[in-house]
Amino acid sequence: MSTTTEVAELGRRVRARLADRHPHEPPGDLRTLPGGHSGLTYSLTAGAVSYVVKAVPPGQRAVGRNDVLRQARILRALAGSPVPVPAVVAVDESEPAWFAMEFVDGEAVEPVLDEHRLDPGLCRTRMLALAGVLRELHGTASGEVPRSLDPAGELARWSATMRAVPSGLRPGAEELLSTLAAHVPDGTAPTLTHGDFRLGNVLCRGERPAAVVDWEIWGYGDPRIDLAWFLLFTDHRNFPRLGRAVPGLPTEEELLTAYLDGRPEPPALDWFRALARTKMAAIMGHNLRRHREGKHHDPDQERLPPTIAAMIRTAGDLLAQRSRRS
Incomplete structure (x- = not known):
């Protein structure tokens, strides 16, 4: 938590x-922007121009989700590419580090999860357009080669998160994790990945994506990890008690077709679709556990158990279907 003095000093530097x-x-002056999940996020204006500032919390180091300098590097690397991102205008590496980027006006709405009044046809058009952006992302070089995660590494990461959740909140998870581990597919050449690619992390203007944001966990990895995660958000039935029906949203098959753009479907995609559901169940279980332990009070987390159970169940169904086809 930043004090008024610390915010004032950061504002002076900016x-x-x-x-x-x-x-x-x-x-x-800096104004706090709510909703950030890493570092500190502020806005400020200079006349008619607005900026967003991301900073490392005072007393902390620029590592992990607080590594705002790493976020600035990928935004600069993508500038001018087919992947729209905000322009970085200033970077200060002295502690606590920060960077400033242009404010991009637009809507970041996850159609099946957020409260909104958008036209369903507009939601469909945006989602299909975003499939093309993901395809471009996976074909873009960043100029930096961080450690990459292969399928086994990604499974290990989310298995650890899942197993930190009390067993009563994750029915069937152990069997699912065992099945995933027994059928880990071969990896592909790693590509640039966003890590949380979906409409809720993209600012749109009209029908088109204006800027992909929230690059805290970008890296190099198997592109099927990004793709399967993106496909998960097209169907409200994946999120019992949380999702809302949006007529006309593309099906997973339509979204996949838009992403592939005539290329063959990547192998073992059902394994990655099951992994995406496992990841979502683990994240939700982690958040619910934190709420029930009093670490982050949020009664809305009590709506999560049906979706956690559904994610685990449908992940198992996908693996069973894949096994029958083999």
């Missing part, structure tokens, strides 16, 4: 760096 860009309209 304004000093941006002053040359606005000699006649000095930047104003």
